[in-house]
Amino acid sequence: MESHMDLRISYFPGKFIQGNHAVKELDQFIQLFGGRPYLLxxxxxxxxVEEYGYDRYDHEFMRRPCCWKVIDELVERIRDQDYTVIVGIGGGKIVDIAKAAADKLDLKVILVPTVAASSAAFSACSVIYTEDNIEESVYYEKHSPDVLLLDNSLIMGAGTRHLVAGMGDALAVYFEAKGCVRSGAENSLHAKQTFCALAMCDYCLDTLLQYGLEAKTACDKKTITPAVERIIELNLLSAGIAFEGGGLAAAHAIHNGLTILPKVRQYLHGEVVAFGVLSELHLTHADPEETDRIYTFCEKIGLPTTLAQIGAGDMTPEVLKEVAQAVYHDPYLHHEGSDITVEDIYDAMSAADAMGRDRKAVAK
Ligand SMILES: [Zn+2]
Structure with a gap:
């Protein structure tokens, strides 16, 4: 994708619908887009799917990585069958596969994410993995999803851990966009930040701090309260606008560096990103009061604040150095500024972990 730093760019899904049993509305959008769906x-x-009778449409149940082999096979299977729309019902991988396949076939795409663990369903891109599940590249689609349909009941059914991880991913947008603006770096659409996206970054941080704990507690009790609904919308809509039009920086670079470790890859994206945010605060010498506020928030809602909580507690200094190298080579890191060294990254991650551990020791 070309760089357009002379333009401000944001993309948006065509339609956003959210409600307690919103999946029952799916059929009207299927009909709107030609009435010939293929469901993943x-x-x-x-x-x-059976309860709502959507099994009358051609469909397949899928649990595969979002890799080119899977996407290409799917595209070959459903090509020339007169389908008008692909419907993806599932987590991040299903929605990314649905978006990429619909793009290849020039079909409409309706997404019904069943977790709010990241804003994957919002964006006009798919994260492509290798067949062994290692992140490989990002594929940019021509269009944003046509419909983003959120069913609060389904999303809450996925459990608190996913909702909290989504808050970890959403927590990053404010700090990362701020880094991009400070250093003049591009957003995720290779252009300048829109003011709308920057306003969403502020909204995300304020709303998470205000309603995050309430939403987590309600989700634990399996109750859909206004706070839960607000946080589901935030994780999938507001954070989507914010990250795509605002830009990614150190927190995601640190996530990408840490996921070279197989043990870390067993944790959710947003859980690792949350540790990236804490490291980013140390890397950028954030105001101590702000740092304290973010640690407190993470501790209260159960986001990781130490390396041990993302499976990297027994890392030797040599391995941490390797991770810091990987972070350094991640392009998002340099959205934070051009003068950051490998040592700075190493120190920031060590300091983030030490502060997390110290605070836990004091709390005991
Ligand atoms: Zn993310």
Whole structure:
């Protein structure tokens, strides 16, 4: 994708719908887009698809990585069948596969994310993995999703851990966009930040701090309260606008560096990004009061504040150095500024972990 730093760019999904049993509205959008859907469904949603009668449409249950082999095979399977729209019902991988396949076939795409663990369903890109599940590249689609349909009940059914991880991913937008603006770096659409995206960054941080704990507590009790609904919308809509039009920086670079470690890859994206945010605060010498506020928030809602909580507690200094090298070579890191060294990254991650551990020791 070309760079357009003379332009401010944001993309948006065509339609956004959210409600407690919103999946029942799916059919009207299928009909709106030609009435010939192909459904990609995560196996845990089999009951839901049957209950609403969507199994009358051609569909398949899929639990595969979002890699080119899977996407290409799917495209070959459904090409020339007169489908008008692909519907993805599932987590991040299903929605990314659905978006990429629809793009290749020039079909409409409707997404029904069943977790709010990241803003993947919002964006006009798919994260492509290798067949062994290692992040490989980002594929940019021609269009944003046509419909983003959020069913609060389904998303809450995925459990608190996913909702909290989504808050970890959303927590990053404010700090990363600020880094991009400070250093004149591009947003995720290779252009200048829109003011709308920057306003969403402020909104995300304020709303997470205000409603995050309330939403987590309600989700634990399996109750859909206004706070839960607000946070689901934030994780999938506001954070989407914010990250795509605002830009990524150190927190995601640190996530990408840490995921060279197989143990870390077993944690959710937003959980690792949250540790990236804490490291970013140390890297940028954030105001101590702000740092304290963010640690407190993470501790309260159960986001990781130490390396041990993302499976990297036994890392030797040599391995941490390797991670810091990987972070350094990640292009997002330099959205934070051009003068950051490998040592700075190493120190920031060590300091983030030490502060997390110290605070836990004091709390005991
Ligand atoms: Zn993310």
């Amino acid at each position: 469904v995560t196996p845990s949603m089999k009951r839901v």
